[in-house]
Amino acid sequence: MKRTVLAAALMAGLALPAGAQDLRIGLMSTLTGPQAVTGQHLRDGFMLGVEHAGGKLGGLETKVTIVDDQLKPDVAVQEVEGLLKRDNVNIVAGVVYSNILMAVYKPVVESDAFLISANAGPAPVAGNRCSENFFNTSWQNDQTHGAVGKHVSDSGIKKVFLLAPNYQAGKDGLTGFKRHFKGEVVDEVYTKLGQLDFSAEIAKIQSAKPDAVYTFMPGGMGVNLVKQYAQAGLKDKIPLFSAFTVDETTLPATEDAGLGLFSASIWTPDLDNVANKRFVEDFRKKNGYVPSYFAAQAYDAARLIDAAVRQAGGVKDKAKLRAALRQAKFDSVRGAFAFNKNHFPVSDFYLVEAAKLPDGAPAMLKRKLVFEKYADDYAGECPMKW
Amino acid sequence: MGTAGPMLEVSGLQASYGAGQVLFGVDLRVGEGEVVTLLGRNGMGKTTTVNAIMGLLAPKAGRVAFCGRELTGRPAHEAARAGLGLVPEGRQIFPNLTVRENLVATADGRGAWTLSRVFDLFPRLRERQDQMGGSLSGGEQQMLAIGRALMTNPRLLLLDEATEGLAPLIRKEIWQVLLSLKRAGQSILVIDKNLKALKRIADRHYVLEKGRIVWQGSGAELEAERERLERHLGV
Amino acid sequence: MDPILLAVQTLNGLQLGVLLFLVAAGLTLVFGIMDFINLAHGVQYMIGAYFAATFTAVTGSFLLGAALALPAAVLVGVALERVVFRHFYGRDHLDQVLATFGVIFFLTELVRVIWGPTPLSFPVPAWASHSVTLFGGATYPAYRLFIIGGGLAVAAGLYALVARTRFGMLVRAGASNPRMLQALGTDIKRLFLLVFALGAMLAGFAGLMAGPILSVEPSMGDNLLILAFVVIVIGGLGSIQGAFLGALLVGLVDTLGRSFLTDAVKLVLPASAAVDVGPALSSMLIYVLMAAVLIVSPTGLLPAKGATR
Ligand SMILES: Nc1ncnc2c1ncn2[C@@H]1O[C@H](COP(=O)(O)OP(=O)(O)OP(=O)(O)O)[C@@H](O)[C@H]1O
Ligand SMILES: [Mg+2]
Numbered sequence: 001m002k003r004t005v006l007a008a009a010l011m012a013g014l015a016l017p018a019g020a021q022d023l024r025i026g027l028m029s030t031l032t033g034p035q036a037v038t039g040q041h042l043r044d045g046f047m048l049g050v051e052h053a054g055g056k057l058g059g060l061e062t063k064v065t066i067v068d069d070q071l072k073p074d075v076a077v078q079e080v081e082g083l084l085k086r087d088n089v090n091i092v093a094g095v096v097y098s099n100i101l102m103a104v105y106k107p108v109v110e111s112d113a114f115l116i117s118a119n120a121g122p123a124p125v126a127g128n129r130c131s132e133n134f135f136n137t138s139w140q141n142d143q144t145h146g147a148v149g150k151h152v153s154d155s156g157i158k159k160v161f162l163l164a165p166n167y168q169a170g171k172d173g174l175t176g177f178k179r180h181f182k183g184e185v186v187d188e189v190y191t192k193l194g195q196l197d198f199s200a201e202i203a204k205i206q207s208a209k210p211d212a213v214y215t216f217m218p219g220g221m222g223v224n225l226v227k228q229y230a231q232a233g234l235k236d237k238i239p240l241f242s243a244f245t246v247d248e249t250t251l252p253a254t255e256d257a258g259l260g261l262f263s264a265s266i267w268t269p270d271l272d273n274v275a276n277k278r279f280v281e282d283f284r285k286k287n288g289y290v291p292s293y294f295a296a297q298a299y300d301a302a303r304l305i306d307a308a309v310r311q312a313g314g315v316k317d318k319a320k321l322r323a324a325l326r327q328a329k330f331d332s333v334r335g336a337f338a339f340n341k342n343h344f345p346v347s348d349f350y351l352v353e354a355a356k357l358p359d360g361a362p363a364m365l366k367r368k369l370v371f372e373k374y375a376d377d378y379a380g381e382c383p384m385k386w
Numbered sequence: 387m388g389t390a391g392p393m394l395e396v397s398g399l400q401a402s403y404g405a406g407q408v409l410f411g412v413d414l415r416v417g418e419g420e421v422v423t424l425l426g427r428n429g430m431g432k433t434t435t436v437n438a439i440m441g442l443l444a445p446k447a448g449r450v451a452f453c454g455r456e457l458t459g460r461p462a463h464e465a466a467r468a469g470l471g472l473v474p475e476g477r478q479i480f481p482n483l484t485v486r487e488n489l490v491a492t493a494d495g496r497g498a499w500t501l502s503r504v505f506d507l508f509p510r511l512r513e514r515q516d517q518m519g520g521s522l523s524g525g526e527q528q529m530l531a532i533g534r535a536l537m538t539n540p541r542l543l544l545l546d547e548a549t550e551g552l553a554p555l556i557r558k559e560i561w562q563v564l565l566s567l568k569r570a571g572q573s574i575l576v577i578d579k580n581l582k583a584l585k586r587i588a589d590r591h592y593v594l595e596k597g598r599i600v601w602q603g604s605g606a607e608l609e610a611e612r613e614r615l616e617r618h619l620g621v
Numbered sequence: 622m623d624p625i626l627l628a629v630q631t632l633n634g635l636q637l638g639v640l641l642f643l644v645a646a647g648l649t650l651v652f653g654i655m656d657f658i659n660l661a662h663g664v665q666y667m668i669g670a671y672f673a674a675t676f677t678a679v680t681g682s683f684l685l686g687a688a689l690a691l692p693a694a695v696l697v698g699v700a701l702e703r704v705v706f707r708h709f710y711g712r713d714h715l716d717q718v719l720a721t722f723g724v725i726f727f728l729t730e731l732v733r734v735i736w737g738p739t740p741l742s743f744p745v746p747a748w749a750s751h752s753v754t755l756f757g758g759a760t761y762p763a764y765r766l767f768i769i770g771g772g773l774a775v776a777a778g779l780y781a782l783v784a785r786t787r788f789g790m791l792v793r794a795g796a797s798n799p800r801m802l803q804a805l806g807t808d809i810k811r812l813f814l815l816v817f818a819l820g821a822m823l824a825g826f827a828g829l830m831a832g833p834i835l836s837v838e839p840s841m842g843d844n845l846l847i848l849a850f851v852v853i854v855i856g857g858l859g860s861i862q863g864a865f866l867g868a869l870l871v872g873l874v875d876t877l878g879r880s881f882l883t884d885a886v887k888l889v890l891p892a893s894a895a896v897d898v899g900p901a902l903s904s905m906l907i908y909v910l911m912a913a914v915l916i917v918s919p920t921g922l923l924p925a926k927g928a929t930r
Contacts, residue, residue, distance in 0.1 A: 032730070034840040036738040166900040189883065190900040194844055196835045199633035199765065200879040206759065207626040223740050223836035231745055231762040231834065233752035253740035253836050440804050466806035478801045480794040482925055491790035492805035538806055 021314045023060040025305070026083030026113075028076065028094040028104065031068040035219050037249045038096050038294050039068070042118055044287045045295030046094065048279070049302020051286075057302065058309025065089065071096075073103035080104040084111050090315045091116060093301050096294065098122040098141060098169055109133040112318070114325070116305070118298040121344065123172065127381035130342040135325055137304060138297040139266055140344050140376030141169065144243045145176030145216065147264035147349035147370045152212060152241055154370075158183040161210040161238075163201055165221060166190035173216035173243060179377070186210045191221075198225045202232045212239045222246065223253045230257035246354050248292035251362040258354045259362065266347040267296045267334045268366040269357065275303075275331040290363045296333050303330045304337075326386060342382035346375045392417050393573055394439070394470075394542055399448035400597075401431075401438045408434045410597040411448065416542060421564075421574045423584050425619055426594035432577045433475050435594065436546050440472055441465045453541065467494075471540025475547045475577075477531040481520025485511055488519045488530055489537050497539025504533040507563055525556030532563065543567070545576040549583070561587065581619065585609070593618050625757040630880045631873065636765050638872025639772030643827035644845055645852040645864040646779060647820020653796040653859015653925050655813050657706065658714050660721040662824055662849070663842025664728045669694040669825025670832035670841060671732060674743035683746035683833075690829050691822055698821020702814055710813065729839045740836035768830050775826060776865055783861050792816060796859035796925040848875075851907055855914045857921025866922055871907050878903040 027046055030039035043066060049057075056062055065087050069076035083089045084107065092108045093116040095101045101120035108115040109131040117125075121140040125131070152160060162177065162185055164170035170190060178185065186208050189201055205213055217225045222245035229240055235257070246254065246261045248269070269280045269290060279299055283291045291299075307330035312320040328337050328345075340346050349371040352364040392415035401409040408431045416422045424432050437443040439450050441462040450457045452468050466472070480488050489501055489511075505512035508529040514522065522530060528549070535543055548564065549557040561583045568574065568587055578584055584591070585605045593601040595618050601611075608615065648662045672693045677686030705724055709717045744750075745764045752760040783789035794802045795812055803809040828842070835841060852871050856863025883899025890898060914922060 032733075034838060036733065037740075040738060166904070188896050190896065191879070192900065192904045196841065196844060197633075197637060199636065200630055200876045203626055203629040203633060204880055206629070207623050220740055220836045220838050220840070223838075224834070227836070228762075228834055231750070231752075231764060233760050233762070249739065253742050253838075255742045255744065442800060442804055461808075462800075462803040463806050463808045466804055472804045474801065474804065478798055480797050480801070482793050482797050483790055487790045487793075491787065491794050492802065492807060494806065534805065 021060050021316065023057055023062045023091075023305075023309060023315055024087055024089040025057070025062065025064045026080070026087060026089040026092045026094075027064050027066045028069055028079065028083075028092060028100070029066065030071045030096045030100070031066075033071050035071055035096070038119075038219070038292075041249055041292050041294035042094055042096055042298040044283070045291060045298035046118065046302050048283050048286060048295075049299040049306070052278075052282070053302070053306045057306040058312075058314070060309060060314065069095075069097075069100045069104075071100065073099055076100045076103050077107065080107055084108070084113060089113055091305060093305070094118055094298065095120050101125070105129075105131075105134070114321070116301050118301040119294055121376075123378050126342050126344050126376050127378035128383070130382035130384050132322060132343075132384060132386075135304070135339070135343045137301040137345060138293070139347060140378060141172060142176030142179070142378075143349065143371075143374055143376050144264050144266075145173045146180040146377075147351075147374070148214060148241050148243050148262070149177040149180035151262070151264065151351050151370050152177075152214065153180060153182045157211045157239075159186045159210045159212075160184070161186050161205050161208055161213045162188040163198075163205075163213060163215040163217065163225075164190060165193045165195070165217065167193050170216060174214075177214055177216075177243075181214075183211075193221075195221060196224045198228050199232075201225075202228060202234065205238065206232070206234065210238060212241060215240065215242045215245060217242065217245045219250075223250045226250070226254045226261065227257045235260070246364070248290045248363055249294065251354055251364075252289075255362070259356070261354045262367070263352050263354075263364065264349050264370055265293055265352045265364060266345075266349055267293050268350065268352050269363045270365050271334060273331075273333070273335050276333040276335075279333045290357065290361050292364075300330075300332050300334070300337070303332070304328055306330065340375050340379045341384055341386065342376075342379040343384070344376055344379065346373050348372050349374050393420075393453055394575070395449075395451045396435075396439060397449050399435065399438055399450065400446040401434055401443055402446055403434075407446070408597050409438065409445075409448075412594070412597065412599055414592050414599060414602075416573055416575050419571050419573055420590065421568050421576065421588045423588045423591045424575065424577045424594055425581070425584075425591055427619065430594045431597045432594055433546055434597075436472070436474075436544055436575075436577070439465070439544070440470060466492075466538060469539075469541030471535035471538050471543045473528075473531045473535045473543065473545045473548070475550075477524075477527045479519040479522070479527050479530050479534065481518065483519050484516050485519060485522070485530055486515040488534050492534065493537035494539050499536045499539050501537075504536060507536075507566075508533055525552045525559075528552060528556070528560060529563075532560070542573045542575060545574060545578075548576050548578045549580060550578070557583070625755075625759045626880070628756065629759050629761060630876055632761060632765070632769070633880075634873035634876035635869065636769050636772075636872070637876055638869040639769055639776070640827050640831055641845070641848055641852050641872055642776055642865050642868035643772060643823045643830075645849040645856070645868050646776075646861055647823045648846075648849050649853040649856065649859055649861070649864045650792065650796070650816050651820050652853065654792065654799060654816055655710055656799075657710055658717045658721065659706065659820075660718060660846065661701065661724040661728065662820065663846030664725055665694060665698055665821045665824035665842070666828040666831075666845060667732065667837075667839060667842040668697055668728070669828030670743065670835075670837045671736060671741065671828075672825070673829030673832050674741045674837045675736075677743065687829050691825055694825025694828070695818050695822045698825075699814065699818050701821075702817045706817070707810070707813070732839045736839075738839075740838040743832040743837050745833040762834075764833060768834075771830060772827075775823070779823070779861060780865075788815070793925065848907070851911050853921075855911050855921055857924035859925030860921070860923045863921055863923035863925070870910065874910050875903075875907050878906040882906070 029043045067079040091114045095117050096119045098120040115134045117136045119138050126140040162174050164174050246258045251258050308324035311324040351367045353367050355365045357363050394416040396414045399412040438445045565587050672690035676689040709720050749764040749767045753763050852867040856867030882903040886895040886899045
């Protein structure tokens with residue numbers, strides 16, 4: 001044991017000039033299985049962020065170890081153990097799915113490393129289980145649902161039909177929508193997780209005759225729903241609103257069926273700021289596809305780390321690094337970026353529509369502002385002060 | 387007995403199920419046009435011998451040759467195509483096929499046997515041709531099993547338990563049919579417990595005991611030594 | 622209950638049932654005749670969809686794409702049988718499960734490497750992309766009617782093949798007693814290969830029919846495979862008619878359950894509880910059906926080995 005430590009120290013000494021620090025990051029993403037495309041976006045976004053810093057986040061030699069959680073909490077816990085113990089990472093970043101984040105949350109925030117979620121934002125970690133070692137560069141899950149709810153309400157729609165998969169995130173999503181939707185819910189239908197044929201639900205919608213439908217149907221489920229909804233001839237009759245359902249990861253598959261559908265987001269590829277232009281352009285050039293919010297938030301996570309490490313003068317002083325992270329002095333692709341007390345960003349939320357970029361590639365484009373500087377509903381439960 | 391060497395030649399056949407050896411070197415021959423019996427008490431290895439000949443069971447040692455073809459260790463369909471027609475123990479007709487389908491499914495269609503010839507042989511099958519195989523009585527099933535084997539135009543018919551468990555009238559009918567087949571020149575290897583009937587149609591007999599041939603001879607020789615053989619035959 | 626909704630849901634159930642039948646038919650034949658558990662059968666379905674999507678994109682015609690996809694899917698099936706599956710006939714079921722599970726992993730990842738993780742776009746052919754107005758003003762996607770029609774036609778063809786042809790007799794005979802069939806001169810390995818190819822073709826056909834309504838992605842066969850197993854257990858292993866009956870039952874029960882169970886629960890429970898209980902119950906419904914069938918008839922509704930047709 002002692003010998004290996006000594007050998008590792010020697011090797012580290014050989015690899016680096018004396019006194020130099022390096023930065024070790026574990027990037028956790030979902031890279032295999034049906035939802036791998038979201039994880040791919042996240043990874044590619046983060047890596048572009050590293051590349052834009054010349055491979056040296058905060059000026060330090062940066063080693064990113066990418067691990068695949070396979071969307072399995074037990075696998076994620078194992079992988080994160082490896083990152084913390086074997087790779088000795090300073091920061092664990094990434095994490096697409098909330099159940100994965102909940103699984104790795106405790107091990108990471110109780111270690112010496114920071115945890116920076118680039119996507120998942122479950123309620124507990126925004127509320128009473130918030131941590132000074134945890135940051136989030138996306139949103140709290142309910143916010144996007146709430147933003148759609150507000151828009152649907154604002155546009156005078158009275159009766160909605162709600163549809164989500166039968167699991168915690170599905171129920172939370174519809175609850176988030178209802179918090180800001182003031183009209184009547186004509187029916188609330190929960191489908192089996194992983195269900196791919198929605199003919200029965202679509203027939204129910206037809207029969208219930210609502211003014212609009214709101215759904216949260218991530219991944220392949222959403223692709224199917226959107227296609228089948230259009231095939232049933234309902235798209236132009238009963239507007240279909242959604243969150244985390246129609247985006248740049250699913251539009252290539254839904255194609256025309258998805259175009260014209262509305263959702264909400266903190267970011268779109270057409271947001272007009274310098275950082276975003278550079279990000280979208282370089283991302284498309286490098287990866288050959290249009291980035292989604294998964295990629296944008298991960299890119300922001302990398303840029304946040306870059307700025308904070310630079311400001312803190314390295315990663316040795318954890319308190320200093322934390323203070324720098326809190327200040328978040330970087331040019332976010334979403335424009336202004338600021339953390340709330342619970343380390344979740346306070347962001348503007350836009351109504352977005354699936355449409356085509358000038359070159360014809362489908363993407364979610366900004367239509368109007370729904371919430372300005374929207375703080376999540378759980379921040380009040382977080383006891384953290386700074 | 388044919389002069390051009392035997393049709394079926396089995397020598398030194400050994401077979402086992404897992405660790406338990408059942409055949410310890412069986413030798414037997416059947417000549418062209420001959421009817422030969424394989425006798426022996428329950429569990430002596432008669433069915434095992436038949437299965438090993440057919441290739442339903444891979445022999446441990448020994449050799450099976452049929453019409454000059456080496457069949458040892460070959461899959462069962464090759465034995466069947468070489469001209470061995472099996473009427474298995476327990477009849478094993480296909481219960482979910484009709485009588486007619488049982489007959490035509492595996493028919494080879496190139497020889498003398500046709501559906502109508504089989505129906506002439508067993509008129510009951512003609513009446514029941516659209517009935518499911520599984521709905522036939524035991525005797526009818528045995529007729530079907532014989533008809534099914536004949537439809538493959540076998541050069542040698544292998545009958546394992548020709549009349550076991552059948553009503554006397556049906557037995558009679560089957561023996562009658564076998565006799566007529568013999569008269570038409572059909573070679574047959576038959577297993578049964580009915581010595582009286584067997585003696586009437588068979589040319590030669592083999593007695594199997596504990597996986598070995600312990601006696602062989604003609605019907606007259608069998609009669610002469612009957613008392614001594616009774617123990618082996620269990621009749 | 623709204624009669625129009627009921628009618629539409631019955632069509633939906635029928636459509637699901639028809640797809641299930643196409644997948645279950647191959648599964649039940651392979652299991653019934655070869656005593657081989659092929660978990661990778663769902664992969665055949667997925668591959669059919671991928672081939673059809675690709676060939677349709679290349680040729681610009683759904684029918685042409687389908688015509689190319691079918692033989693390609695069969696080819697993959699035959700290759701799998703030759704390279705992997707035939708070594709596992711007659712082996713322990715657990716070995717088969719492990720081997721075919723390995724094939725699932727391998728092929729799923731291979732498909733991901735070749736076509737990428739993003740679901741493939743496979744548009745509904747233009748001639749069936751409209752909705753048909755049915756009785757009482759309800760509309761129904763023409764393509765789904767096409768699936769029902771195409772599926773029933775294939776089912777009828779398959780029935781004719783199995784019930785009326787010599788090949789069909791051998792298939793049925795093989796399902797009840799393969800050893801005897803071989804002893805009567807049938808090369809059982811060749812029959813197995815043919816049955817396997819037939820199964821691969823049916824699953825591929827189901828995949829290419831389903832492709833335009835479902836998203837074409839590597840895991841698309843996983844869920845369907847589980848349902849197909851339920852179908853063949855309900856119908857009776859090895860039985861085509863059983864698979865047909867089982868598939869329609871499962872399709873209808875699942876669809877009607879999803880559609881009406883929550884509303885039915887609302888009659889006895891408060892709405893907020895019903896919203897929780899209903900979906901849970903409806904997702905269990907087909908398993909309850911399976912258990913009920915097995916209690917009444919342990920070998921399924923129309924077992925292949927039984928004396929009755
Ligand atoms: N599948 C099997 N597995 C293990 N042992 C077997 C098997 N089949 C037969 N045996 C054993 O092999 C021996 C010979 O059986 P076989 O069936 O060949 O006898 P048989 O002479 O045909 O008897 P019977 O007159 O009862 O039909 C018996 O001891 C039997 O128990
Ligand atoms: Mg016997």
